[in-house]
Amino acid sequence: MSLTWHIVRKDVTRLRWVILLWVVALAGEITLAAIQATLDAEGHVLFYMAAWTFGNVFIPVIGYGLVMGLQDDDPVTEGDSFWMTRPITGGRLLSAKALLAALFCLVPVAISVPFWLSHDFGLGALWKSSVHVLWRQVLISLLAVPFAVISSSGAKFVTNTLVGAVAVLGMVLLYRMVADNGAHTTPDAVLVSRGWIILCVWIVAAATAALNQFYRHRTQRSVAILVTAAFACFAVSMWWDSGAPALLAKAPVPDSAPVLVEVPAREGAHVSRDGRTVRVISLIPDFSRTIVVEVSESEPESSPSYPASLSEGSTPAHRPEHYVLVSQDDGRALTAEVTRSPEELHADRVRYFRSTLVFYPYRDLQGPVPSNIGPWIAGAVLVKVEGRDAALFKLNGPTERNGGAP
């Protein structure tokens, strides 16, 4: 074991500056998100975009590069790598690399924990948040490991990644053209089922390729395994039509009456109901021929609708909701689906999440569109509709305001 740690120490020494950069990026994301949460109106946009960029660009890219860096110093492809001529077995090297990869997955959690604790997270929220953060790095590793083990250098890793990305893009395009055809008719249960199967196939393929490389160094065989797995994943995405197995299926949502929450459509307006608060952060009319409204929602941990897991809370399909913008000018209304940001923030046992609503008056409003949209939305009301039958409340024409049945 000590020799395994010896290899781990060597890798940490080699990657120390990248790790430092990564830690700074992780801390930066949290800091920006924390600042963003304290701001209202336009002030938040800059921090929101910065936090988004950190969370969706910098951190994944650095995390992906770290996996490459792990393998770059000790290639497991054929050749005379330094480690192969020393008393180091493939098993020992694999243990060291797996250990460090696991530590890499834990680092984002370790960095976030003090922040979560300082915001009074309970055990439940801590666990959910940890799983959420852990999952991101695990997914990155799952993508990077197969490319790392078949590449003899960093340059080849980048090349292989690009080839893989092009292949995936091709498959997505093919899927769009052949199977999906833009109709979005595949039931959610089938999509969930496909997602799990694809994930399992890829995990098995990645593990097999890694074992083959560490123990046998047969790169061509590993490439064949990965290509086969990619085709298998594609086949699943095309033709798998069964719903999720019982174990993976989510519990059905009990019937519930639609809930309507009404808030004036102006910046800073808010309304609270059952401990949950909906706040309008910004409202930008006629922006690229749309009306863009950003809404912040907060929900205490004690709330009965507090999600069992963060991913569940971020899945609109599981708890359908949408917003209706009703004008007081002529009583006409527009509907927008919720585009919920996956970045949720927990503070003081309350979770916050931000939604961006986009309304399309030129497309959706029945009758003539006012030349100046400003007066049309002055004094308008934003109605949040949620619940299992919320979809029934989608509006296609003139309606009564204040939550009346359409």
Place this chain on the structure above:
Amino acid sequence: MNVIETSQLSRSYGRADALHGLNLTVPAGSIFAFIGANGAGKTTTIKVLMNLLEPSGGVARVLGTDSRRLSPREREKIGYVSENQKLPDWMTVRQLLDYCRPFYPTWDRDLEAKLLKQFELPPDRKIRQLSRGMMMKAALLSSLPYRPKLLVLDEPFSGLDPLVRDEFVRGMLEVSQQSEWTIFISSHDINEVEQLADRVGLIDAGRMQFAEPIEGLMGRFRRIDVTLGNAEPSLQAAPSSWLEVERMGNHVRFVDSQFTQDSFDAYRAERFPDAEAVPVPMKLRDIFVTLAKSRRGQAVAAAS
């Protein structure tokens, strides 16, 4: 006991055969020079011995173990230095030694310090900043302090200037004086290893041509210069041990590959009775050139 032993070893790259039924034995305690032209199969043989490549057929045994099953216990007794090997070049020389040390229970820190000083390597310089010669010395330095039973060197002198080469050799001799070990050194240039080796083997086109002690080899090879008298020499049905037989006017030259004083006296009396025949000792390099030409000639003849 043989430290290295191969039997009918073969290795192919796709359709190209790099080794054809290679049989090789390297006795313990010897310094074995593995000679061959570029592309003859030296590096492939070494990679199979070190389990960096799997053989397509046959068996290679190193320290009594099948090369495909070399465990850390055997690796602790093997040193490997290759011109192709990628060292962790982000490390300093000291970091390289610190990294290697724990893997070898027999690592001798005094010897490490002595060799570090002898090789004049800057311990705090990164390996990527070292010259090629220094890099090879760093590789050797990381392979000597645990006193390996077998040191495998793949073209270690390629591209090194004579001064660095001498330091390299002195470093190896330093250890060889203190421990029982075997050196297996490959080179395409016999001059590089002549002073070091006590056994030599020639590989050509993936086949072992011969392997024997240098002393014996040099003892049985002589260039025979014959100045003819009046009698016409009998060159018909020359023995197969005569190589590169050529006649220029009243001179005949050939290489006797099975020279003994008795046999020389016998054929001189029989074939060149009134001629003056002088046996001249050959340099190792000349022996190899003669053999290589001869083998190639045989191959061409066989093919035609």
